[in-house]
Amino acid sequence: MRAVDIIIKKRDHEVLTREEIDFFVSGFSKNEIPDYQVAAWAMAVLLNGMTDQETTDLTLAMVRSGEMLDFSHVVDTVVDKHSTGGVGDKTTLVVAPIVAACGLPVGKMSGRGLGFSGGTLDKMESIPGYRVDLTRDEFVRQLKEVGIVLSGQSADLAPADGKLYALRDVTGTVPSMPLIASSVMSKKIAAGANAILLDVKTGVGAFMETEEDARKLAELMVAIGKLSGRKVIGMISDMNQPLGFAVGNALEVKEAIDALHGEGPDDFMEHCLVVSSYMLLMAKRAETLDDAREMCERSIADGSALEMFKKLVAAQGGDVSYVDHPEKLPQASLVETITASQDGFVQQINAREIGETSVELGAGRARKGDPVDHAVGIVVHCKVGDAVKQGEELASVHANDEAKLSAAVERVKGAFVVGSEACEPLPLFYGVIE
Structure with missing residues (x-):
């Protein structure tokens, strides 16, 4: 098998086999296939696309390029949430405590901001002492003992995706739908998720500016989930205006704390409640969406979601007084x-x-x-x-x-x-x- 034959096959609109995709991803990961051939292949994918099965095979090949986490010995269901990026999107800071307070453990790996889209880790680091570099053992122990973790992502998860993204960034192939979908899904599957909620943004403040493109991306990622044995729900949400009111790290943390008190902006509160409800439904913690919604609303009303956020901050070394007194934030x-x-x-x-x-x-x-x-x-x-x-x-x-x-x-x-x-x-x- 030769890399050039795989490039030619995709150039000529043909469908690649799983073996060909595995060979190509493995060769790139091991530096056996040079950047210039991978760049040519990525451009062929951008121009000619991939089938759902090809994209799934690419996703799983990138998953196998690094370690795969398994939390089945800690929790019965691992539900993850991923947003495609947005302005004022501090949803994880509210959704994770709500869901955890409702009895569904949440072990989330998040990233930093790059470009106009903010990063969850940067926001949490507004709280002095908060650690985002937990080891794997620390992550597992906290998930088991506290029921909520929010930390950085291991470099060993889907490393082929990291290499491919860096190359796409400088070769004009970032907008490829199959490459975007496989990039997102490979990291989620490698991180141990067996149920994934995707919040796909659309509008001027999103990477998918049109509703049509956002829907196509969501449908493709849902298809990858089905073909790889995971349950996936895709939500198309608006990003023509900021979500909530606050944009900026400490400002967003304060707004998230307000929301956990039940006092956040209406659009942000509703967004968080809808996302949380679907996560509980996916994990079968509720029989209907209405039941799940009631659970989420109760966790805010009785203070258990806010208490869970405090437990998260304390467990990862953060100063909880900044949650009790948000005016202390920078x-x-x-x-x-x-x-x-x-x-x-x-x-x-x-x-x-x-x-x-x-x-x-x-x-x-x-x-x-x-x-x-x-x-x-x-x-x-x-x-x-x-x-x-x-x-x-x-x-x-x-x-x-x-x-x-x-x-x-x-x-x-x-x-x-x-x-x-x-x-x-x-x-x-x-x-x-x-």
């Missing part, structure tokens, strides 16, 4: 409020502009390894469809640098469109694929 030295210049209705809050501006303030990274300022970010004070009066607050910019503040204020102003005509609020979800 705060920016400069805050400037942007107001409406006219009466009207909020017709647009461009999520990508808000996210990219937050990164420029220092809340995210332009490159891996860049430092993060946990205090800075943006808080929006309204949602699309809201009526506003002249002089009413639209957003607040939190900064630690005068020049960055000035530039951010101008950019955030441009992210808002206020017009005289009323418009409908944006939907939270566009559909669920099971």
Whole structure:
């Protein structure tokens, strides 16, 4: 078997066998197939696509390139949640404690932010002392004893995917649907998940800007799940405006704590409750979606979800007093409020502009390894469809640098469109694929 023959076969729109895909992924992992041949193959996949079976075979080949975690001796069902990235998406910080408080252990491996999409680990590190580098033994022990873990991902999970992504990033092949789907699913399956909820974002603040593309991606990942013996549900959710109000690490942690008190923004609360309910249903902790919803709402009302979040923070070395007193979280030295210049209705809050501006303030990274300022970010004070009066607050910019503040204020102003005509609020979800 030769790499060039596999490249030619895909170039000519033919279907690759499992053996050919295994050979190619294994050879790339072992540095036996050079980058230039893998780049040519990735471009052929981008242009000609893959069948669902090919994509599943690619996913499982990347899973086998590293270690596979097995938590079956600790918990009966491993349910994972993955978001394709968004602006203000601090959902994991609320969903994981809710679900764990309802009796479903959650062992989640998350990542850092890159680009305009925030990273869960960066947010949690706003809490002094919080560790995101648990060893495998520590992860398993905490999952068993506490019932909730939120840590960084092992480098040994699907290493072929990491190598392939780095190459895709510099060869113009990132947008390939099969390569995106196999990248996401390989890491989830390698991490031991046997049920996976996918929150696939669509809109200007998402990698899948159209609903059609988001649906295709969700359908493909659900198909991979079915063909690989996992239960997968795909939810298509809106990312044309930020989720909730807060964008930026400490600001989002505070909003998550508010939500666990039952006092978060309406759209964010609803999003978390829907996602949590489906996770409980997938794990058969509830018979119906309505029953699951009732369990989730009860965990917030009785304080058990908030208590579970505190247990998480304490177990991983974080200072729980920052949860009890969120005002202790890092705060920016400069805050400037942007107001409406006219009466009207909020017709647009461009999520990508808000996210990219937050990164420029220092809340995210332009490159891996860049430092993060946990205090800075943006808080929006309204949602699309809201009526506003002249002089009413639209957003607040939190900064630690005068020049960055000035530039951010101008950019955030441009992210808002206020017009005289009323418009409908944006939907939270566009559909669920099971």
